[in-house]
Amino acid sequence: MQWFQIFEYAISHWLQKSTEHVLGCVLCSPGCFSLFRGEALMSDNVMNTYTTVSTQPKHYIYYDLGEDRWLTNLLFQQGWRVEYSAVSGKFLFDKNNSNKYLIIHSLIDSYTACPESFKEFYNQRKRWNPSTLANYFVLLSNYKRVIKNNNDMSIFYILYQVIVLIFALTGPGMTFIMLIGITESIIGVDSTISLIINTIPLLMFITVCFFAKADSQIYFAQILTVIYAMLMMAVPISMALQFKEDTLSSPNLVAFGLLFGPILIAGILHPQVRIKYSKISLHCKVGSFVF
Numbered sequence: 364m365q366w367f368q369i370f371e372y373a374i375s376h377w378l379q380k381s382t383e384h385v386l387g388c389v390l391c392s393p394g395c396f397s398l399f400r401g402e403a404l405m406s407d408n409v410m411n412t413y414t415t416v417s418t419q420p421k422h423y424i425y426y427d428l429g430e431d432r433w434l435t436n437l438l439f440q441q442g443w444r445v446e447y448s449a450v451s452g453k454f455l456f457d458k459n460n461s462n463k464y465l466i467i468h469s470l471i472d473s474y475t476a477c478p479e480s481f482k483e484f485y486n487q488r489k490r491w492n493p494s495t496l497a498n499y500f501v502l503l504s505n506y507k508r509v510i511k512n513n514n515d516m517s518i519f520y521i522l523y524q525v526i527v528l529i530f531a532l533t534g535p536g537m538t539f540i541m542l543i544g545i546t547e548s549i550i551g552v553d554s555t556i557s558l559i560i561n562t563i564p565l566l567m568f569i570t571v572c573f574f575a576k577a578d579s580q581i582y583f584a585q586i587l588t589v590i591y592a593m594l595m596m597a598v599p600i601s602m603a604l605q606f607k608e609d610t611l612s613s614p615n616l617v618a619f620g621l622l623f624g625p626i627l628i629a630g631i632l633h634p635q636v637r638i639k640y641s642k643i644s645l646h647c648k649v650g651s652f653v654f
Contacts, residue, residue: 368477368484376447379527384447387520388439388513390502391432391495395475406441413437425501429494436498440505444515481585482578499528530621537621539565542594549597564590 383389404410413434417423425433435445478484502509506521539561547557564587571583 380447382523383520386523387515387517389445389447390435390498390524391429392435392445393475394431396473397431400443403438403441403443406438406443409434409437409441421497424493424497428490429498432494432498436501439513439516440509442512442514444513481588482581485581485584496528496531499524499531503528542591545594545597 380389380391413426413430415422415426417426439445478487502524503521506516510516510518510521542561543554543557546552546560547554550557550560552560568580568583568587572580575583
């Protein structure tokens with residue numbers, strides 16, 4: 364579980380946040396890796412809005428499930444720039460003024476305690492995923508005001524976030540398509556039977572989520588995650604068989620490349636996180652998308 368999160372943090376920081384830093388502004392500054400200017404936190408509509416008590420379901424998703432992402436959202440809406448420092452692994456908060464840059468020493472170290480059990484991890488993602496999508500919609504729905512208030516934001520940055528959101532929304536669907544192709548290649552059944560086989564466990568999990576207690580949901584999700592992780596071991600064989608029968612434009616091959624391309628690229632570009640972490644991430648990615 365920890366290996367999966369190590370590689371996930373590596374992709375999030377070295378690829379995604381670095382890209383956001385170059386294009387405009389980091390969209391989420393994790394609480395465990397951040398430094399804040401007091402002036403930024405006390406800006407208009409930042410701390411007052413951040414401390415608002417949730418009274419509606421949508422407020423609960425915005426404010427409470429991902430408080431670090433919500434705080435970052437409020438900061439760049441007020442014109443503050445959120446930067447990523449690759450040297451120290453920290454984030455710099457600065458306004459659009461060259462005289463107000465915050466310098467962070469490269470010797471600073473920061474640590475976080477990641478979930479060690481599947482239950483902790485599952486509950487964490489139940490908070491993170493809805494919050495992430497909600498704050499994406501907040502940004503995109505107010506993009507004109509954000510660009511107007513923040514000189515570091517541009518239409519290219521907004522388009523990049525639109526692409527990221529599209530991948531986030533279509534990721535589970537592409538995963539499902541890939542699972543159908545794997546089952547079809549390995550077992551030797553047609554696509555209809557493969558579709559039924561892969562739909563049954565998802566319908567079972569949805570039923571468990573509606574009628575069972577939280578602990579039962581987590582236990583069932585853990586079982587399916589292990590099954591999907593074992594199934595992912597057959598991906599190289601399945602991809603080879605499909606490449607032999609089809610072309611590179613095959614839906615399953617395209618889905619595999621879009622989903623796991625960043626994992627493979629990160630493993631090659633950043634060998635310090637070890638290749639075993641990328642393998643664990645590859646095997647567990649399906650479970651993280653599905654649940």
